[in-house]
Amino acid sequence: MTVVLDHVHSQLPLFVYGTLRAGEANHAAMFRGRTKIVIPAVLSGAVLYDGPGFPYAVNADGGRVLGELVHPLPELYNEVLADLDHLEEFVPDAPDSLFVRVARGTRTEDGEPVLAWVYLAGPVEEQRLQASGRIITSGDWRRPG
Structure with missing residues (x-):
């Protein structure tokens, strides 16, 4: 289920599933010294597509994506979120x-x-992905089998 929140919402953790996971290419650059905890988690109702180079999660009934919940330090939360929005090329x-x-x-x-x-x-x-992309059937970018 997707929830729409206003801009004044509390500081939600971040679910990451690709290059932002611990040990992957973007994790240290985005999160080193800026998080209080990272824990394994699952997102249901979505599937992963190979980018290539990085994955994309797409809503899909019955799917699941493996990843991690990243909890940024409260005092750095807005900075981390802005940096991630830039990295992910997200423009509201x-x-x-x-x-x-x-x-x-x-x-x-x-x-x-x-x-x-x-x-x-x-x-x-x-x-584009639904028309011609390759689904990562495991739901885990680290184990695409």
Whole structure:
């Protein structure tokens, strides 16, 4: 389920599933010294497509995406979010944004529900991927099998 939030919403954790996961190419640059905790999590109702180079999550009934919940330090939250919006080429209300940032329900490994920000493929990318993209059937970018 996608939830629409106003700009004054509390500081949600970030669900990451590709190059922003711990040990991947963009994790240290975006999060080193700026987070308080990173925990494994699952996003249901979405599938992963190979970019290539990075994955895209797209809404899909019955799918699931493996990733992590990143909790930025409160005092750096707005800076981290702005940096991620820039990295993901997210521009609010722009139909040609590479990604869109939405609030979605996730679950930790222990099954705890957590509302988090997730970057999904933008509308143009979503159409391209659904027409000719390759789904990562495992739901895990690290294990695309």
